[in-house]
Amino acid sequence: MAIVPSPHAAGSAPLEQPQREAPSALTIRRTESLASLVRKELERMIVSGELRGGDRLNEQALAERLQVSRGPIREACRSLEQTGLVEVQVNRGTFVRQIELKEALEIYEVRSALFGLAGQLLAQDASPALLARLKGLLERMDAASDNLDAYYPLNVEFHATLVDSAGNGHLAATYHALAKQLHLFRRRGLVPRESMKVSNREHWAMYEAIARGDAAEAQALMQAHIRAGKGRLIKMTRAETVAPPALAEDD
Amino acid sequence: MAIVPSPHAAGSAPLEQPQREAPSALTIRRTESLASLVRKELERMIVSGELRGGDRLNEQALAERLQVSRGPIREACRSLEQTGLVEVQVNRGTFVRQIELKEALEIYEVRSALFGLAGQLLAQDASPALLARLKGLLERMDAASDNLDAYYPLNVEFHATLVDSAGNGHLAATYHALAKQLHLFRRRGLVPRESMKVSNREHWAMYEAIARGDAAEAQALMQAHIRAGKGRLIKMTRAETVAPPALAEDD
DNA sequence: GCCCTGTAAATTGTCAACAGTTTTCAATCC
DNA sequence: GGATTGAAAACTGTTGACAATTTACAGGGC
Structure with missing residues (x-):
């Protein structure tokens, strides 16, 4: 059962790259990677219950939803794998873990x-x-x-x-x-x-x-x-x- | 101080995709991702002392050495970040952590x-x-x-x-x-x-x-x-x- | 109805290219 | 000598394309 997170779920929008105050072309630079932002957003979705145990994280759908490419999604999933929140199954995808x-x-x-x-x-x-x-x-x-x-x-x-x-x-x-x-x-x-x-x-x-x-x-x-x-x-x-x-x- | 792991260090070779016995073109499939293999290899290098605290993991060099693309290297680094073995600094690279x-x-x-x-x-x-x-x-x-x-x-x-x-x-x-x-x-x-x-x-x-x-x-x-x-x-x-x-x- | 087969669609894993950022290094000035 | 500047090289972050694998589904047989 693969549930792709709803595009209309509260809270999930394209990720905002942190900016300093009064940003201009001269001052904007990357201070946090998209992978890191994606990881945090996915954690939020898991902890809040928006993503539930067993749900599959569809890279393509998430990439579209968060308006990033699949690379940062994959990187975020690797992070989440090590923290025990998701399980990565080769060739099948990444699933939110379920705990009995x-x-x-x-x-x-x-x-x-x-x-x-x-x-x-x-x-x-x-x-x-x-x-x-x-x-x-x-x-x-x-x-x-x-x-x-x-x-x-x-x-x-x-x-x-x-x-x-x-x-x-x-x-x-x-x-x-x-x-x-x-x-x-x-x-x-x-x-x-x-x-x-x-x-x-x-x-x-x-x-x-x-x-x-x-x-x-x-x-x-x-x-x-x-x-x-x-x-x-x-x-x-x-x-x-x-x-x-x-x-x-x-x- | 960025030390790129020596290409001649013992133990590091192109990564081997696990294969079943008597593999043939019909039976070979991916059973473990390159990212996972890379992670394990980097862990081994860290635990063995081949990589030391403060060393920088150069994606390009590692990719060439292990004969994979940079993607799996990056994914492995995200994993290692969460396990506390490395620190990822945006735009500057990944460093083996030092513990005081x-x-x-x-x-x-x-x-x-x-x-x-x-x-x-x-x-x-x-x-x-x-x-x-x-x-x-x-x-x-x-x-x-x-x-x-x-x-x-x-x-x-x-x-x-x-x-x-x-x-x-x-x-x-x-x-x-x-x-x-x-x-x-x-x-x-x-x-x-x-x-x-x-x-x-x-x-x-x-x-x-x-x-x-x-x-x-x-x-x-x-x-x-x-x-x-x-x-x-x-x-x-x-x-x-x-x-x-x-x-x-x-x- | 269930099971099997084959194909297409969807998805994941990896790669290489490009853009952005940092580091290196040579040249110049004091 | 040290400090500064600017350009090139090196590297990191992201993207999109391609290959490999899995899933979905239609069709046929029992």
Whole structure:
């Protein structure tokens, strides 16, 4: 089943080469390759759900749609192949990968280990400014705990702040790459309301372990936090219920 | 400094398209793209040290050398970019990445967390056949502990067996990808002889924790094992001494 | 109806050419 | 000698054409 992305889908237009302010013939030069722009656009389409697992990326159609030649499309696909978002099959094309439950659980496991490591590192070295920022997020999440639409972005931001502040670029990059891949998993489960309160209590506990510099405790709590999310994922898939968007930071 | 790989370097020849046995005009078809073959060859060149950090990959020269057009070279470079082995700079070319100590230490940290997770998973579910295999490797390493050339490959195999047997593909893939990147770090330290005995004592301890199903102990020991390697890396760089090849599984 | 065959259309993989950008190098000036 | 300039060479980014492979589909047989 080859689904060619609709030419009228929201968001996809010819790619714009980044330009400096007040561009003129003397100042315009290439600062980003088309291949790079195509890669980002395809990532956006995958993460947003516009492209779904199993969809085939038709080079010719994409080239026409994005108004580039097929070369940059091919290059972008090679990039996406290595990040695990697509699979390139020789002579047959490039397909958005599909992730089954087993693989999603594997990703959760690896993420939980990385999240735990982030906790360890943070507890060893968290600045007052970071702690204040985390606390602010926690308080806003408390205030939003009756409203998923408000809570969820804060939750995502809290998680990302933790990982990005751990002082290890490879940790952050790996964690985020895995999160992106989780978008390929399309089973969705309801997030019960009480779950947000539980979720933020766990967040507070993590924060407190970090603040008092307890590395072992922070690691254990943060690893367990993602694992709890894994447990909920299993429950959701059993319930076969339907629910809101992405899973990557689904507490 | 752009170093174009020497046309006479060992190992690099025109790429061979995989063929089935007794190929004829009727049976030959493409089973692997040139881009994929090029990627593998470039990886080999990087991991083997033939290409070093900072080297520029000249598309034209490589195309001539490997007897392909520049397209597959470009595609391969996009792949390598995402795996962290090279850096693509628009309009300037593709460069083998260089890793400084700070980044090497980051990689060690992430690897230690992943290795610890492998221990956790193995302790929860290790088959008798796997345990027997690990024990065999341990015994061979004991016998080889006076001989680095014999010890080192066994050590690599032991580590890979652990990670590959943990039952989590993403864990293994991530771990190995990071190991590959460590080849970009070019400071080398002497591996003292006593270090192999210490190293294998730690291996035995890990094995025993796994065998008795002690997940927490296995995780801690295995995480500590890589961290000890990290500590040795720091010491080596301070000593500024020179020593044998790759670091990725340098206990 | 299903299965097989053959052909055309569609698509992918690669190549070479062209345009744009950067690097190299010679000449000139101080 | 060092700094600057300008042109040529080298290289990268993209495109379109061609070759190879796969897919789609029509027609025929059972």
